[in-house]
Amino acid sequence: MNAGETIPVTVLGGSLGAGKTTLLNHLLTHAGDRDIAVLVNDMGSVNVDAELVAEESDLAVGDGVTELSNGCICCELQDDLETAVVRLARERSFDHLVVEASGVSEPGPVARLFVASRAAARYDVAGLATVVDARLFADTFGDGDPDRTVAEEGDGSVRPLSDLLVEQVESADLVVLNKRDLVSDAELAAVRDAVEALRPGATVVETTRGDVDADLLLSDLHDPDAPVGWRAALENDTGGDESDRDGHGGHGDHDHSDHSDHDHGGYGDHDHDDTTHAEATYGVTSFVYRRRAPLDPEGAAAVLGDLPDSVVRAKGSLWVAGAEDVHFTYSQAGPSAYVAAAGPWVASRPEFEQDTYRRNHPELDWHDDHGDRRTELVFIGRGMDEDALAAALDAHLLDPGASADAGDFPTDPGEEVALAEPTRERESVPTTGAASEGGR
Numbered sequence: 001m002n003a004g005e006t007i008p009v010t011v012l013g014g015s016l017g018a019g020k021t022t023l024l025n026h027l028l029t030h031a032g033d034r035d036i037a038v039l040v041n042d043m044g045s046v047n048v049d050a051e052l053v054a055e056e057s058d059l060a061v062g063d064g065v066t067e068l069s070n071g072c073i074c075c076e077l078q079d080d081l082e083t084a085v086v087r088l089a090r091e092r093s094f095d096h097l098v099v100e101a102s103g104v105s106e107p108g109p110v111a112r113l114f115v116a117s118r119a120a121a122r123y124d125v126a127g128l129a130t131v132v133d134a135r136l137f138a139d140t141f142g143d144g145d146p147d148r149t150v151a152e153e154g155d156g157s158v159r160p161l162s163d164l165l166v167e168q169v170e171s172a173d174l175v176v177l178n179k180r181d182l183v184s185d186a187e188l189a190a191v192r193d194a195v196e197a198l199r200p201g202a203t204v205v206e207t208t209r210g211d212v213d214a215d216l217l218l219s220d221l222h223d224p225d226a227p228v229g230w231r232a233a234l235e236n237d238t239g240g241d242e243s244d245r246d247g248h249g250g251h252g253d254h255d256h257s258d259h260s261d262h263d264h265g266g267y268g269d270h271d272h273d274d275t276t277h278a279e280a281t282y283g284v285t286s287f288v289y290r291r292r293a294p295l296d297p298e299g300a301a302a303v304l305g306d307l308p309d310s311v312v313r314a315k316g317s318l319w320v321a322g323a324e325d326v327h328f329t330y331s332q333a334g335p336s337a338y339v340a341a342a343g344p345w346v347a348s349r350p351e352f353e354q355d356t357y358r359r360n361h362p363e364l365d366w367h368d369d370h371g372d373r374r375t376e377l378v379f380i381g382r383g384m385d386e387d388a389l390a391a392a393l394d395a396h397l398l399d400p401g402a403s404a405d406a407g408d409f410p411t412d413p414g415e416e417v418a419l420a421e422p423t424r425e426r427e428s429v430p431t432t433g434a435a436s437e438g439g440r
């Protein structure tokens, strides 16, 4: 590398036991004459992964492989990671850096480190690769063994594995469907469907024991502008002309403004996002439910806490009666669904703040009466009964200002409550190969 040149970085993510270390070893033994530096993060105090990688590749820890232990690099080890990568670039010359994030790290924040820190001057993100345990994914989003749908976070708390799987796929440029040998063709097709829906446009490859093509993995795959599935649906939808968004034109038989026979400010629709590759290729559809009216809290919680299995992912904003100043966000992935208080609506802030905000965000969808208050949810799934889903939510629409008790909904910014969550038992979480393959 010449002075001043940046080093490409590939961030490797994936759930616990998905096969990241196996893939890394495959990569190191098939790297040809490339000089690859590897940075491995492991959750335990002993960095098992670094040792395994070093062992199999004849590299000593501290030589080609640098270890960071005792934490998750997306949160408490960010500073260490930054220091380590800057030091690495100073002390050694190499062609490519691969960072293996622990199985519970979110790859996004790790990648951002290389864009927005001291490391940015030395590195360029070439891609985010997510290794998916195809077996685990099929189980989590298929029939679902609830005991397996839990992962432990760095701080010792638990969160549904399904959430993490979804996030790791959503941010990937390359999705490696590993453990091909443990799924049937039909299961693999279903996993591909879901992955395509969550991350349209990502490159998807199938591997056994991480036998990924080194050239592909190390190539420049990163598209920072490629939106994740749900965001793509939302953006495609809001990108339409105003008449579409008002439900007065455009999407013909998918326009459900007639579900709300009372006037909610003339803003009710339910549109297909019919532009995605996933839909054309895999029969995966998404649609946006958007209403300018508050939802009855209890009814909304009942519907959104028990979505049909056909929905793989749902996400968006909620306007909830009884808490009309709180902008709620909603996120569902497989068997888990959460509502969080994101803070006040812009329309609930003092007027001068509203003006400033709107000046700085001209794209903000603003309604004369309701400001930015809205319910706007995108649903991604296979074979969804969109009419039934829209009707189920419409049944709980109230008039703006209607009194209601928002009882269980969170109100402090950042506070989150579960509308649905899988069984939270730690002992069945696959943390090693033996455990992840047990019970199959």
Ligand SMILES: Nc1nc2c(ncn2[C@@H]2O[C@H](COP(=O)(O)OP(=O)(O)OP(=O)(O)O)[C@@H](O)[C@H]2O)c(=O)[nH]1
Pocket (backbone or CB within 6 Å): 014, 015, 016, 017, 018, 019, 020, 021, 022, 023, 049, 102, 103, 178, 179, 180, 181, 182, 207, 208, 209, 210, 431, 432, 433, 434, 436
């Ligand atoms: N059957 C099968 N087993 C695999 C495959 N790839 C990896 N494994 C096994 O799965 C287990 C976990 O693989 P690792 O490479 O350690 O996974 P990891 O993602 O690095 O795991 P963590 O670091 O704990 O997150 C090991 O026992 C591997 O031998 C595969 O394609 N098929």
